[in-house]
Amino acid sequence: MSAEPSWVPVLSVDEVERNGVTLVRAAGRDYIVYDAPDGLYASLAYCTHQGALLRDGYFDRHLIECPLHQGCFDIRTGEPKGAPATRPLRVVEVRTRAGMVELRVGPGRSQAESAAAGQTE
Numbered sequence: 517m518s519a520e521p522s523w524v525p526v527l528s529v530d531e532v533e534r535n536g537v538t539l540v541r542a543a544g545r546d547y548i549v550y551d552a553p554d555g556l557y558a559s560l561a562y563c564t565h566q567g568a569l570l571r572d573g574y575f576d577r578h579l580i581e582c583p584l585h586q587g588c589f590d591i592r593t594g595e596p597k598g599a600p601a602t603r604p605l606r607v608v609e610v611r612t613r614a615g616m617v618e619l620r621v622g623p624g625r626s627q628a629e630s631a632a633a634g635q636t637e
């Protein structure tokens with residue numbers, strides 16, 4: 517298996533939650549697709565603080581607020597923007613091709629590995 521990231525289709529453009537967040541899975545990991553005013557962005561799905569699922573957070577323009585302790589991230593860069601989140605969220609590239617949303621992700625790993633890592637790296 518190549519270690520290089522590759523483009524993976526995750527859902528159709530029509531399935532994206534308008535002005536909201538959509539949970540998807542690619543290469544064995546969960547990601548969030550964000551429909552921001554200037555286009556689509558994506559990140560790993562879990563907060564870097566204590567692993568809450570960001571799909572359930574409050575999303576506004578380019579910020580996602582964690583539902584558990586209200587840590588905040590800029591979804592364009594993954595930069596933490598509000599305590600208690602201090603570690604960046606891993607963001608991935610997004611594109612649309614032939615009506616599908618694609619994420620550029622690295623090789624997958626097993627569910628057990630993902631659970632052990634809390635998918636927060």
Ligand code: FES
Nearest residue numbers: 563565566582587
């Ligand atoms: S789990 Fe997200 S801020 Fe604590």
